[in-house]
Amino acid sequence: MKLKLLPVFTTMIVTAALLFGGWYLYEHTAVERPLVKAIGSLPGVESVKPVVGTDTVTVNLTLGSDADLRSLYEEIAEKGKNAIGGRKLNLDITSESSAKLDQIWSGELFTIAEAMESRRYSEIPAAMEKLERTHKGLVVTSDMDDKNVYITMKLDSAVKYIVLPRIGDKIGVWPGA
Missing domain, CATH: 3.30.300.30 (ANL, C-terminal domain)
Known part of the structure; x- marks a missing residue:
């Protein structure tokens, strides 16, 4: 055939x-x-x-x-x-972030990374309150559930949204940070 x-x-x-x-x-x-x-x-x-x-x-x-x-x-x-x-x-x-918001976030990144790595999540709201006190007009909210830590930063008309997974990847950087 x-x-x-x-x-x-x-x-x-x-x-x-x-x-x-x-x-x-x-x-x-x-x-x-x-x-x-x-x-x-x-x-x-x-x-x-x-x-x-x-x-x-x-x-x-x-x-x-x-x-x-x-x-x-x-x-x-x-x-x-x-x-x-x-x-x-x-x-x-x-979101409509700004260079100033990105700079503020970068300055606090080590504190946040340490709190996330050591699972001391209660340090995050304290760090955000400190940021609000040191940067006039900055409004920061932080929240958490069983999967992620959520941070919203607002300065003037700019907004930065950050989602940090509570159980992070072994190697790499947080997405969107």
């Missing part, structure tokens, strides 16, 4: 296109679109773009100055539970 190459290759290409096209369509309609719909309506969210991986779902967010980071994370995890499934949820947050 001699096979003709053109029909075999054509069948392989059509089958691959159908499989990958179906997978892409499923990811877009069953995972990404429900996440965008659920997250886009949350207060403080200006734009949302989920990136779905095999083990993680990274949600790229642009937040306004009135977002409550902890409740936002909880609502995203709850509303997106079906779409996220057993994957890890990561937030990649973009």
Whole structure:
């Protein structure tokens, strides 16, 4: 039996296109679109773009100055539970930060890193209060749940959102810090 190459290759290409096209369509309609719909309506969210991986779902967010980071994370995890499934949820947050806010955060990074590494989380609000006292007009809020520490820094019209995982990676730097 001699096979003709053109029909075999054509069948392989059509089958691959159908499989990958179906997978892409499923990811877009069953995972990404429900996440965008659920997250886009949350207060403080200006734009949302989920990136779905095999083990993680990274949600790229642009937040306004009135977002409550902890409740936002909880609502995203709850509303997106079906779409996220057993994957890890990561937030990649973009906000209107400023060079001054970044400089203030960088100056306090060693204190925060030490508190996170030694699991003395109660030192973080004290460090944030110290920052508020030393920098006029700075408003800092810190919050925590069983997964992350959330810090929001506001100075004038600039806002910096920081999410620090309580159980960090073995090697690397905190994302978004």
